[in-house]
Every structure is written in C-alpha cells, then in structure tokens.
Amino acid sequence: MKVALITGVTGQDGAYLAEFLLKKGYFVHGIKRRSSSFNTDRIDHLYQDQHEKDVQFKLHYGDLTDSTNLIRIIQETQPDEIYNLAAMSHVHVSFEMPEYTANADGIGTLRLLEAVRILGLTQKTKVYQASTSELYGLVQAVPQSESTPFYPRSPYAAAKMYAYWITVNYREAYSMFACNGILFNHESPLRGETFVTRKITRAAAKIALGLQKCLYLGNLSAQRDWGHAKDYIEAMWLILQQEKAEDYVIATGVTTTVREFVRMSFLELGIEIEFSGKDENEKGVIIGLDEETLTSLGLNSEQLFLGSTIVQVDAKYFRPTEVDLLLGDPTKSKTQLGWEPKFDLLALVKDMVISDLHLMKKNEYLKNGGFKTLNYFE
Numbered sequence: 001m002k003v004a005l006i007t008g009v010t011g012q013d014g015a016y017l018a019e020f021l022l023k024k025g026y027f028v029h030g031i032k033r034r035s036s037s038f039n040t041d042r043i044d045h046l047y048q049d050q051h052e053k054d055v056q057f058k059l060h061y062g063d064l065t066d067s068t069n070l071i072r073i074i075q076e077t078q079p080d081e082i083y084n085l086a087a088m089s090h091v092h093v094s095f096e097m098p099e100y101t102a103n104a105d106g107i108g109t110l111r112l113l114e115a116v117r118i119l120g121l122t123q124k125t126k127v128y129q130a131s132t133s134e135l136y137g138l139v140q141a142v143p144q145s146e147s148t149p150f151y152p153r154s155p156y157a158a159a160k161m162y163a164y165w166i167t168v169n170y171r172e173a174y175s176m177f178a179c180n181g182i183l184f185n186h187e188s189p190l191r192g193e194t195f196v197t198r199k200i201t202r203a204a205a206k207i208a209l210g211l212q213k214c215l216y217l218g219n220l221s222a223q224r225d226w227g228h229a230k231d232y233i234e235a236m237w238l239i240l241q242q243e244k245a246e247d248y249v250i251a252t253g254v255t256t257t258v259r260e261f262v263r264m265s266f267l268e269l270g271i272e273i274e275f276s277g278k279d280e281n282e283k284g285v286i287i288g289l290d291e292e293t294l295t296s297l298g299l300n301s302e303q304l305f306l307g308s309t310i311v312q313v314d315a316k317y318f319r320p321t322e323v324d325l326l327l328g329d330p331t332k333s334k335t336q337l338g339w340e341p342k343f344d345l346l347a348l349v350k351d352m353v354i355s356d357l358h359l360m361k362k363n364e365y366l367k368n369g370g371f372k373t374l375n376y377f378e
C-alpha cells in the first residue's frame with residue numbers, strides 16, 4: 001500500500017486530494033493544525049475511527065513552522081509521497097502578515113525538504129510543492145508557461161518564490177524527486193469564503209434568497225485563469241507518477257475578469273446585471289429577471305427589484321500591488337502528463353452557485369425551524 005502525507009489536509013485542495021488518494025488505495029496521513037474549535041469540516045466525511053480495522057486515513061497535529069514536529073511525523077509515517085499544500089494562502093492577508101507568511105509558506109517548505117533529507121529518505125520520498133501562478137505577478141509575458149520569468153507582487157508570492165527555488169535546489173543537490181506544480185487559480189464549493197469566487201457565489205445565493213442586499217468587492221478588472229480544484233488535484237498526483245521529476249504549469253488556458261465571474265454567477269440564478277461607472281465608482285445593477293429560472297430554483301422574484309444595486313466596489317479590498325492578468329499555458333501538462341480538465345468556467349460557476357444556494361437554503365430552513373448556531377454568550 002502506498003503511503004501519502006498531505007500537509008494542509010483541512011484546506012480545499014487537501015480535502016479533495018485526500019479523498020482522491022484514498023480511492024486509489026493509498027494510506028493517507030494528514031497534518032492538521034491545533035485550533036480551539038473543529039477545523040475539519042471539509043474532511044469529516046473521510047474520518048475513520050482509529051480503533052477500527054483497516055484504517056487508511058490518519059490525522060496528526062502539526063505545523064509548518066515547527067521543524068521537530070515535521071521530522072517526527074515524517075519519521076513515523078515514512079511516506080512515499082508528500083504533498084505540501086499547507087500555506088497561509090490568502091494574497092491580501094499576506095500584506096497584513098508578511099513575516100508569518102514567509103515563515104509558513106517559504107521556510108516551511110525548507111523545513112519539510114530538510115526533514116526528508118535528515119531522515120535519509122531522499123531516494124524514497126517524492127515531494128510535491130504547491131507553487132502558484134502568483135509567481136508571475138507583474139505581467140512579463142502571456143500566456144504564462146514553465147519558462148516565463150517570475151515577478152512576485154505580494155509577500156505571499158515572494159514566500160512561494162523561495163519555496164519554488166528551494167524545491168528545485170533539493171532536486172538538483174540531492175537527486176530528490178521534488179516537483180513544483182505551478183497551479184493557476186482553482187475553485188470549488190469547498191473554496192475558502194474570502195476568496196473572490198466563493199465570496200461572489202455565496203453572496204449571489206444570499207441576495208437571490210433575500211438574505212443580503214449588496215455584494216462589496218475590490219478590483220473587478222483583475223483577470224484570472226480559473227479551473228476546478230477537482231481537476232487540479234489529479235494533476236498533483238500525476239506529477240509525482242512521472243519517470244522524471246519536473247515542474248508543470250496547471251491551467252485552463254482561458255482568462256476571465258472578476259466582473260464577468262460576477263455576471264455569470266448571478267445569471268445562473270436568473271438575475272441579469274449590468275455594470276456602469278469606473279474603478280471605485282463601479283456598480284452592478286439588476287436589469288433583468290428570468291422568471292422561469294427563478295421559479296425552477298425555488299426563488300422568490302418579489303424580493304428582487306429591477307434597478308437595485310447589488311454589487312458595489314469598496315476600495316478596502318484593493319491590494320497594495322495587484323496581479324492584473326493571469327493566463328496559463330498548459331501545453332506541457334497536457335502533452336507530458338496527459339492531463340485534461342473536465343470542468344470549464346461555466347461548469348465551475350454552476351457547481352459553486354448551486355452548492356451555495358443549497359447551503360443558504362439549508363441554513364435558512366434551520367433558522368426558521370428555531371435551530372441556532374451555538375453561541376456561548378446567548
């Protein structure tokens with residue numbers, strides 16, 4: 001039985017990857033951070049009672065800022081494959097927490113690679129490093145491929161740049177099977193609620209149900225190459241199954257503005273919006289309601305008014321330095337890995353919007369039934 005260790009197993013990608021590897025018959029170890037309340041929502045369905053027979057999934061407390069802890073876990077688990085997905089992954093937040101981000105995302109990767117080396121596992125354990133399209137930052141060329149120069153534009157990207165090169169260095173210095181997947185943005189119903197796509201699909205669902213009035217966003221003109229996380233975790237696995245350790249761009253090859261993602265999300269709910277104004281003064285107004293779609297989704301169109309402003313720009317979401325345009329060239333991963341994404345942007349939007357609509361309806365249903373979230377001060 002192959003053994004995998006996933007750092008960041010409680011995150012979006014970690015959850016999908018754990019499920020994927022378990023289905024492939026792996027024994028999966030995951031590292032989770034200690035927190036004062038449960039942080040395992042995304043993987044609760046995979047939980048296995050350690051007292052049962054044939055357990056295949058085990059969680060360990062750990063942190064990328066703690067090298068002795070990483071050494072102990074790797075020694076204990078002797079993994080064939082490590083997927084280093086743990087990171088402070090929010091670009092805007094990295095401007096607020098630059099030192100922590102460098103420690104966890106940059107030096108954290110070094111700690112992991114060094115643990116493998118110290119334990120004499122360089123020829124056994126393959127390492128996947130979660131690199132990012134944020135490395136391209138200030139546009140140098142489009143589309144961006146494995147040979148496009150990097151120009152990081154945030155503390156997050158600068159930390160990930162160190163992680164990228166230290167991974168390449170351990171591969172070259174110690175003949176380790178260590179690879180970077182340079183993944184462009186990938187989303188899903190499990191995406192963290194403060195990343196722009198999920199923020200949009202959640203808000204669209206709430207607005208359609210009359211639970212929220214307006215969605216406040218930052219730069220609507222930013223362009224991203226958005227794919228589905230389910231497709232991207234498969235690429236991570238493929239990267240570690242190759243004969244030779246190499247780095248790969250994983251992307252769809254299509255780029256879209258945040259504005260268009262907003263428009264598409266509301267349209268899925270039968271709400272047509274039009275944007276007017278510029279930069280900080282831009283806003284989105286309802287210009288049409290598709291009664292048939294609204295009815296089929298069980299929405300109440302009486303709560304939605306033509307002419308209402310449902311999207312507004314708030315400059316507090318602007319970043320000190322922005323990445324304007326990301327568009328990946330996935331030629332190498334398609335030809336060498338045989339990787340092909342199954343979701344296009346519309347399928348991704350549909351998946352996220354419908355999932356959030358169900359979630360919001362469920363919450364409302366519980367609330368109306370008198371069930372409340374437990375609050376210690378009530």
Ligand code: NDP
Pocket residue numbers: 007008009010011012013014031032033035039062063064065084085086087088089090104130131132133182183184185186187192
């Ligand atoms: P998430 O933010 O959803 O998950 C990050 C995970 O890392 C969580 O499990 C989090 O734990 C954990 N974590 C954070 N800090 C530490 C730490 N110091 N020690 C141990 N664990 C920690 O990210 P995604 O799943 O979206 O992304 C996975 C990886 O891929 C990240 O490294 C990200 O930077 C990178 N990436 C993501 C892309 C994307 O579009 N999603 C694109 C390119 C790269 P907790 O749940 O407790 O917060």
Ligand code: GDR
Pocket residue numbers: 089090091092131132133134183184185186194195196197199216217218219220222223224258317318319322323
């Ligand atoms: P990104 O994702 O920074 O690309 O990093 P995010 O969804 O946060 O932002 C994408 C673009 O949308 C613009 N934007 C907003 N962003 C957020 N979060 N909130 C807003 O209200 C908002 N309004 C506009 C942003 O300015 C940006 O241009 C993600 C993370 O998953 C990283 O970990 C990963 O490495 C990269 O994708 C690839």
